[in-house]
Amino acid sequence: MNNFVGRANALVDQGDVEQAEAVFEEALRRLPDNLDSLVGYAWTAVLQQRWVEALQRWRRVLEVYPGNLRARLGLGNALLELGDYDQAEAAFKDARSVAPDNMHMLIGFARVSMLQQHWAEALERWQRVQELYPDNLRARIGMGNALLELGDPDQAEAVFEAVRAISPDDMYMLIGYARVAVLQRRWSEALERWQHVLAAYPDNLRARIGMGNALLGMRDPGRAEAVFEAVRAVSPDNIYMLIGSARAAMMLRRKPEALARWQQVREACPDNLHALMELANGLVELGELEQAEEICLSAQAKWPDKLRPFHLQHSIVERRRRMHERSRLNRSVDRNGLVTVFKIEQHNIGMFAQLNYCLFLSQFCSKNGVRPYFFLTGRGNVDKGSGSNWLDYYFVQRRVSDRQARLAEKKFENADYIEICDRYDVNEVISGDRLNEIQNKFTSLRYGKWLFDRYFGIQDHVLEVADKYCDRHFCKRKVLGIHYRGTDKYKEAELLSYDFVVAAVARYKKHFDVLFVATDDPGFLEYIRNKVTDKSIVVYSNPTGKVHFTDASDNFSKGLDALLDSILLSRCNLLVKTPSLLSAWSKIFNPRLPVVLLGRPEMHPHGELGVRGYGYYPESVLHQKGFFRGLRNSVKEVVLPTNS
Numbered sequence: 001m002n003n004f005v006g007r008a009n010a011l012v013d014q015g016d017v018e019q020a021e022a023v024f025e026e027a028l029r030r031l032p033d034n035l036d037s038l039v040g041y042a043w044t045a046v047l048q049q050r051w052v053e054a055l056q057r058w059r060r061v062l063e064v065y066p067g068n069l070r071a072r073l074g075l076g077n078a079l080l081e082l083g084d085y086d087q088a089e090a091a092f093k094d095a096r097s098v099a100p101d102n103m104h105m106l107i108g109f110a111r112v113s114m115l116q117q118h119w120a121e122a123l124e125r126w127q128r129v130q131e132l133y134p135d136n137l138r139a140r141i142g143m144g145n146a147l148l149e150l151g152d153p154d155q156a157e158a159v160f161e162a163v164r165a166i167s168p169d170d171m172y173m174l175i176g177y178a179r180v181a182v183l184q185r186r187w188s189e190a191l192e193r194w195q196h197v198l199a200a201y202p203d204n205l206r207a208r209i210g211m212g213n214a215l216l217g218m219r220d221p222g223r224a225e226a227v228f229e230a231v232r233a234v235s236p237d238n239i240y241m242l243i244g245s246a247r248a249a250m251m252l253r254r255k256p257e258a259l260a261r262w263q264q265v266r267e268a269c270p271d272n273l274h275a276l277m278e279l280a281n282g283l284v285e286l287g288e289l290e291q292a293e294e295i296c297l298s299a300q301a302k303w304p305d306k307l308r309p310f311h312l313q314h315s316i317v318e319r320r321r322r323m324h325e326r327s328r329l330n331r332s333v334d335r336n337g338l339v340t341v342f343k344i345e346q347h348n349i350g351m352f353a354q355l356n357y358c359l360f361l362s363q364f365c366s367k368n369g370v371r372p373y374f375f376l377t378g379r380g381n382v383d384k385g386s387g388s389n390w391l392d393y394y395f396v397q398r399r400v401s402d403r404q405a406r407l408a409e410k411k412f413e414n415a416d417y418i419e420i421c422d423r424y425d426v427n428e429v430i431s432g433d434r435l436n437e438i439q440n441k442f443t444s445l446r447y448g449k450w451l452f453d454r455y456f457g458i459q460d461h462v463l464e465v466a467d468k469y470c471d472r473h474f475c476k477r478k479v480l481g482i483h484y485r486g487t488d489k490y491k492e493a494e495l496l497s498y499d500f501v502v503a504a505v506a507r508y509k510k511h512f513d514v515l516f517v518a519t520d521d522p523g524f525l526e527y528i529r530n531k532v533t534d535k536s537i538v539v540y541s542n543p544t545g546k547v548h549f550t551d552a553s554d555n556f557s558k559g560l561d562a563l564l565d566s567i568l569l570s571r572c573n574l575l576v577k578t579p580s581l582l583s584a585w586s587k588i589f590n591p592r593l594p595v596v597l598l599g600r601p602e603m604h605p606h607g608e609l610g611v612r613g614y615g616y617y618p619e620s621v622l623h624q625k626g627f628f629r630g631l632r633n634s635v636k637e638v639v640l641p642t643n644s
Contacts, residue, residue, distance in 0.1 A: 005024075005027060005037055008020040008037075012044070017044050017047045017048055021041065021045075021048075024037050024040045024044060025041065033064050035064075035065055038060060038064065039071065041057055042054055042060075042074055045057055046077075051078050051081040052082070054074065055075065055078040055079065055082065058071050058075040067098060069098050069099055072095040072098065073091075073102075073105060075091045076088045076089075076091035076092045076095065076105075079091055080108070080112065085116050088108070088112055089109070091108075095108070103132070103136065106128055107129055107138060110122055110126045110129060110139070111142075113125055114145070119149040119150045120150065122142070122146045123147065123150065126140075126142035127139075130143060137163055137166065137170060140162065141163055141176060144156045144157075144160045144163070145179075147159065148179055153180045153184050160176050160177040169200045171197070174193070174196060174197040175197060175207070175210075177193055178190055178193035178194045178196075178207070178210055182214070182217075187214050187217035187218045190214040190217070191214040191215065191218065194207045194211040194214055195207075195211060205231055205234065205241075208227055208230065208231050209227075209228070209238070209244060212225075212227035212228045212241075212244045212248070213244055216244065216247055216248060216251065221248040221249075221251035221252045222252065224244065224247075224251075225248040228245040229245070239265065239272060239275050242261065242264050243265055245261050246261035246264075246265060246279075250282060250285060250286065258282065258286060259283075259286065262282050266295075271302075273299060273302075273306060276298075276299050277299070277308050277309065277312060279295060280292040280299075280312055283295070284316060289316050289319065289320055292312070293316045293317070296309045296312050297309075297313060351562060352562075352581035352582050353581055358372075358374050358376075358456075359448055359588075362451045362452075362454070363447075363451055365455070366451065366454065371399045371400055372397075372400075372455060373400045374389075374391050375389050376389060376391045390559070393556055393559075393560075394459055394462060394559065395456045395458060396456065396458070396459060397455065397456060398457060399454070449589075449590075452589075458567070462560065463567075466564055466568060466571075469540060469568060473514065474571060474572075477513040478512045479512060479571070480505070480511075480512040480514070480516070480572060480575075480576065481516050481572030481573075481574065481576070481577075482515060482516065482528070483518045483569055483578065483580060483582065483583035483586075484496075484517075484518075484578055485519075485520065485521075485578045485580035485582070485583075486520045498524055498527045500598070501524070501528075501578065502528055502532065504576055505532065506532075508576060509532065509534075511574075512574070513535075514536045514538060515528075515535050515536065515537045515538070516537075516538050516569070517537055517538070517539050518539070518565035518566075518568070518569055518582070518583070519539075562582055565582060566582050566589065567586075569583050569586040569593075570585075570587075571590070572593070573594075574595075576595075576596045577595060577596070578598050579597065579598075583595075
């Protein structure tokens with residue numbers, strides 16, 4: 001029997017796996033329960049990537065030898081390749097009971113987390129492998145890839161550079177190293193790194209596609225198209241090649257060709273959400289709004305738990321509506337250089353959403369040299385004691401005389417107004433792409449701040465309350481702001497669990513003296529007070545002792561509480577927040593406010609208020625001498641992915 005096994009193993013070493021498999025089969029006919037033959041027979045299926053057969057053969061080994069470690073590991077890896085992640089994890093747990101620190105078992109656990117996209121868990125598991133087996137390059141590369149997915153390219157780059165010093169031509173390291181430059185939008189550097197991958201591995205399609213995308217980032221669609229066409233000759237159905245090729249045609253302004261290529265994407269990947277959303281975005285850019293909306297509606301039906309199709313479809317609807325509104329705006333400019341925007345129903349959109357619309361209209365006015373006056377009303381905000389235009393209760397409208405304001409109100413009384421009664425997508429209203437058309441020296445947020453300061457001011461009675469609160473609670477203290485939005489925005493942003501938000505807060509709280517909490521959820525306030533007992537927690541409360549999630553005496557008081565929360569959050573040293581316009585407006589009040597935006601990137605693919613880019617603030621930055629100065633100079637939103 002040893003002769004059979006020895007001969008088969010020699011054939012495996014020589015690369016003749018099929019012949020080795022035949023020898024193992026003969027050995028098992030002679031002695032069906034021989035361990036070496038059973039293991040070798042299973043291994044030949046693994047080498048040929050016949051995972052169903054490999055699974056069956058590993059199970060046969062375990063039937064005869066239930067405690068065999070190699071069989072348990074082989075079973076877990078086969079289940080991984082077949083996409084059964086829960087069963088794979090169970091198999092690795094069985095292996096752990098036999099050998100708790102086995103390297104292959106630990107790697108299997110880490111792979112399960114990676115394939116399930118549980119990036120934080122994957123990072124922890126790769127770190128465990130690296131702690132026990134410091135020379136294991138696979139663990140280091142896994143750590144780097146997990147850090148990339150968590151949005152920390154700086155840390156990932158350090159990991160890949162450490163691997164590079166040991167194994168400069170490792171394919172997976174080179175790919176990860178190139179991805180770092182891609183995520184940081186360092187396109188020329190990304191191109192060089194992809195070229196390095198291709199030099200070492202000429203048949204690597206991922207590197208070729210990466211080169212094409214880097215060239216698109218460098219605004220060189222002609223060269224990018226040539227790269228994608230070279231990939232097409234080898235792999236005509238590669239989805240990433242098809243998407244890149246369509247983008248290249250768009251940048252070259254060949255609309256019919258771009259449409260045809262996007263149609264290829266749709267035909268090739270009808271069940272790929274990423275591909276369909278790229279297709280829909282491409283159609284939107286080409287002005288084919290009906291086709292894009294149809295794709296979004298179809299995706300919503302197929303993936304009702306994914307937010308991206310809902311976001312994009314909503315954006316399409318609002319783009320179409322705003323095109324109509326823009327034309328009406330052009331006709332509404334009077335000879336006195338005054339644009340009056342009237343009715344925004346409070347029960348349809350909220351206070352900060354209305355403010356966003358005001359900023360959108362302000363950039364129109366700024367571009368066209370006219371002065372706006374905003375008259376915002378609605379059933380929810382009618383308060384005779386405070387006046388019918390609720391905006392004037394909170395804000396000063398600049399660049400408009402009292403006489404012009406009276407004229408605007410008279411126009412309103414005569415029903416000469418533009419009616420705005422629907423929600424709109426904030427990413428479209430104040431996104432970088434739209435604002436970049438009319439500004440060049442400001443970032444999107446700074447431009448928003450400039451618009452706000454140009455046309456608005458905050459009423460003195462509001463600032464007086466905010467100043468007194470800061471003098472009492474913030475003075476000479478390092479303050480961590482926390483905003484948790486409740487359940488009423490489930491279509492706009494995924495509801496995050498209390499424990500996840502508090503865990504994110506725990507990452508940063510040690511650097512601060514006090515925590516300022518703004519929320520419309522009384523349950524969250526109670527939860528964080530019970531969980532965070534080592535720091536002073538303060539909230540803003542009105543004279544009744546209630547925060548803004550409770551019933552105020554009237555809507556003006558409730559709105560005032562919410563506005564004060566937003567202003568106070570803007571005065572913190574760092575803001576940890578869930579997606580919400582209330583806290584997003586803190587970035588308008590203070591564009592330099594550093595923010596940790598909680599949630600998955602697909603929840604808000606363009607950030608909030610035009611801020612793009614995701615990633616952690618590295619711990620090394622937090623410990624630098626100039627930490628708080630550095631944070632204040634940052635305008636980057638960051639994302640912590642969650643598995644909640």
